Structures are given as C-alpha cells and as structure tokens.
Amino acid sequence: MGGLRDVRAVVTDLDGTIIRADGTASEATVAACQALRAAGIPLVAATARTPAGIRALGGLAPLISIAVCCTGAIGYDPAADRYLWQERMPRETLAGLLDRLSAQLPEAEVAVYDGRAWFMTAAYRAVRGADHFGPRAVVERRWLPRVDACVAAVCHPDLGPPALIAALSAVGATPVAASFGxxxxxxxxxxPAGIDKASGVRRALAALDVPxxxxxxxxxxxxDLPMFAxxxxxxxxxxxxPEVLTAAGDSTGSVDEDGFAAWLRRERVIGAEA
Structure with a gap:
C-alpha cells in the first residue's frame, strides 16, 4: 500500500476514474462506495464538476461526504444539498484573462461559472461540443467580465489542453488568470489564485477531521497531481x-475495469464481498 496503513478517508476524481464515458458508475463502484459508508470511511469527490454535476450522479451522490467541486473553488455537501465554501475570482483577474485571450488567442472561447449557472459564448458551446451540467446561458463575450466567477473554462478549436496551457503561459495569461488545470x-x-484540487481536498479533510x-x-x-501531493x-x-502514472505511489485498473473498487478490496479497505 505504498506505506499507507491507516485509510481514514478515500478521495477520488470522478470522470475517467469512477465515472465511465457514458456518465454512469458501475455496480461494483457503487457497491464499493456503499461499503465505505458502512465502514464509516468518508468519501470525498474532487472534480471539475459543479454541484449540479454531482447531483447528476443520482444514487451515488448521497454516498459522497464532501464534493470538492470546480477544482477546489466550491465545497458541496450532497446529502444536505448545501454549499460549504465558495471561492471567487476577482473581476479584474477575469477581465485580464479575457483581454489577453482576445488580443493573443482570439480563437480561444470561454465560459464562466458563478456558483449557480454557467455563462458562455455560442462559439464556446460549439467548440466544447457538450453542455455543462445545470443552468447555463449563452451571452455575448463582452458580458462575461461582469460575472462573479468561481471558475472559468477555456477551450480552443485546434489546441488541446496541454498546448492551450502552454499558449496561455506564452501570452502572459498565467499571472493574471491564477491557476490552470x-x-x-x-x-x-x-x-482563483491558490485554488486547486489540493487546496479543496485539504479543506474537506479538515472538515472531516481526517489527517x-x-x-x-x-x-x-x-x-489530479496536486491532490496526490x-x-x-x-x-x-x-x-x-503518463504524468499521473509517474507521480502515483500505486496504480489500479481502469474505470472500465472497476479499478477503484478492486484496489479498495485488494488493500482490505473494504471487504472482499463489496
């Protein structure tokens, strides 16, 4: 178990980790989460999803003790349907990001989330190719700086995320736009500055009184790398x-192989029957 002997909380990313490409969790995954609940081991979800995206998980959502949403900017209690914290991006930060994108990466498209709804350009919706969960509105780009944003999302018709992050850094967006992932x-x-999965997970674990x-x-x-650290x-x-495989202290099967549940059984965090 890589030196970890006393598992008092389980933290997991959602999409691609315990949620399959079709948006569902397998029976084995749900059973493992139920077994964690029965054993008194809290389950923390750390995800880019919003609270609406957590609610979309259906029966899995109430098994999550705390959802670290929007990559750490929002803490959410699914069972009580209440927000535990919300971080905001200063309007001048968002405005600076949008200005640099307009000047240096005009084909990049942006959506912003204010804790309740997404606001996006029509072009963003077309480039992303899928809708966000929950309420959303299509607006003109000039209206975006007025949103009190928890997070923003950027996509590009030709650049994947690694290339887009490099391009954002090259045009000087990083100091203005805070954390990228x-x-x-x-x-x-x-x-917002200083907010990532690590900050959110630390906050959730402190609330659960788990070292x-x-x-x-x-x-x-x-x-997910900050969360691992x-x-x-x-x-x-x-x-x-590959970066995640290199940084991890252990590995397990893919989401389609029920790797999450298999690891928890293998390491006896839950019973073999789960």
Missing part, C-alpha cells in the same frame, strides 16, 4: 495520463 480532453479550467496522511486519492489526469497515497488508473 487540464479538465478532461478539451477544456482548461482556470481557478491528510491518512487519505488515499484516485485520479487519471494532470489536474496533498494525501498519504495517490493511486493512478491504468489508463491515466
């Missing part, structure tokens, strides 16, 4: 990004 295969998420060194985290994308052990899915 690859969220999925099309989108770069922009969070970080007694938590194990599962993930598959580079946006914030817990006792990081576990990569078999098909994870």
């Amino acid at each position: 690859q969220a999925g295969h099309r989108v770069v998420e922009v969070a 970080p060194e007694c938590a194990v985290a599962f993930g598959d994308m580079p946006i 914030a817990v006792g052990l990081g576990v990569a899915m078999a098909d994870a990004h």
Whole structure:
C-alpha cells in the first residue's frame, strides 16, 4: 500500500476514474462506495464538476461526504444539498484573462461559472461540443467580465489542453488568470489564485477531521497531481495520463475495469464481498 496503513478517508476524481464515458458508475463502484459508508470511511469527490454535476450522479451522490467541486473553488455537501465554501475570482483577474485571450488567442472561447449557472459564448458551446451540467446561458463575450466567477473554462478549436496551457503561459495569461488545470480532453479550467484540487481536498479533510496522511486519492489526469501531493497515497488508473502514472505511489485498473473498487478490496479497505 505504498506505506499507507491507516485509510481514514478515500478521495477520488470522478470522470475517467469512477465515472465511465457514458456518465454512469458501475455496480461494483457503487457497491464499493456503499461499503465505505458502512465502514464509516468518508468519501470525498474532487472534480471539475459543479454541484449540479454531482447531483447528476443520482444514487451515488448521497454516498459522497464532501464534493470538492470546480477544482477546489466550491465545497458541496450532497446529502444536505448545501454549499460549504465558495471561492471567487476577482473581476479584474477575469477581465485580464479575457483581454489577453482576445488580443493573443482570439480563437480561444470561454465560459464562466458563478456558483449557480454557467455563462458562455455560442462559439464556446460549439467548440466544447457538450453542455455543462445545470443552468447555463449563452451571452455575448463582452458580458462575461461582469460575472462573479468561481471558475472559468477555456477551450480552443485546434489546441488541446496541454498546448492551450502552454499558449496561455506564452501570452502572459498565467499571472493574471491564477491557476490552470487540464479538465478532461478539451477544456482548461482556470481557478482563483491558490485554488486547486489540493487546496479543496485539504479543506474537506479538515472538515472531516481526517489527517491528510491518512487519505488515499484516485485520479487519471494532470489536474489530479496536486491532490496526490496533498494525501498519504495517490493511486493512478491504468489508463491515466503518463504524468499521473509517474507521480502515483500505486496504480489500479481502469474505470472500465472497476479499478477503484478492486484496489479498495485488494488493500482490505473494504471487504472482499463489496
């Protein structure tokens, strides 16, 4: 178990880690989460999803003790349907990001989330190719700086997230736009300064009174790397990004192989029957 002997909390990314490409969790995954609940081990979800995206998980959502949403900017209690915290991006930060994109990367498209709804350009919706969960509105780009944003999402018709992050850094957007992270295969998420999955996970574990060194985290994308550094052990899915596989202290099967449940059984965090 990579030196981690006392698992007192389980932290996991969602999409690509315990949620399959069709948006569902397998029976084995749900059973593993139920077994964690029965054992009194809290489950923390750390995700780019909003609270609406957590609610979309159906029966899995109430098994999550705390959802670290929007890559750390929002803490959400699914059982009580209440927000635990919300971080905001200063309007001047968002305005600076939008100005640099307009001047240097005009084909990049942006959506912003204010904690309740997404606001996006029509071009963003077309480039992303899929809608966000929950309320959303299509607006003209000039209206976006007026939103009190928790996070922003950036996509580009030709650049994938790693190339887009490099381009954003090259045009000087990084100091203005705070934290960047690859969220999925099309989108770069922009969070307030100092906010990432690590900050959110630490906050959630403190609320649960669990020492970080007694938590194990599962993930598959580079946006999960800060989270790995914030817990006792990081576990990569078999098909994870190469950087994640390198950084992880252990690995398990892919989401389609029920790797999450298999690891928890193998390490006896839950019973073999789960």
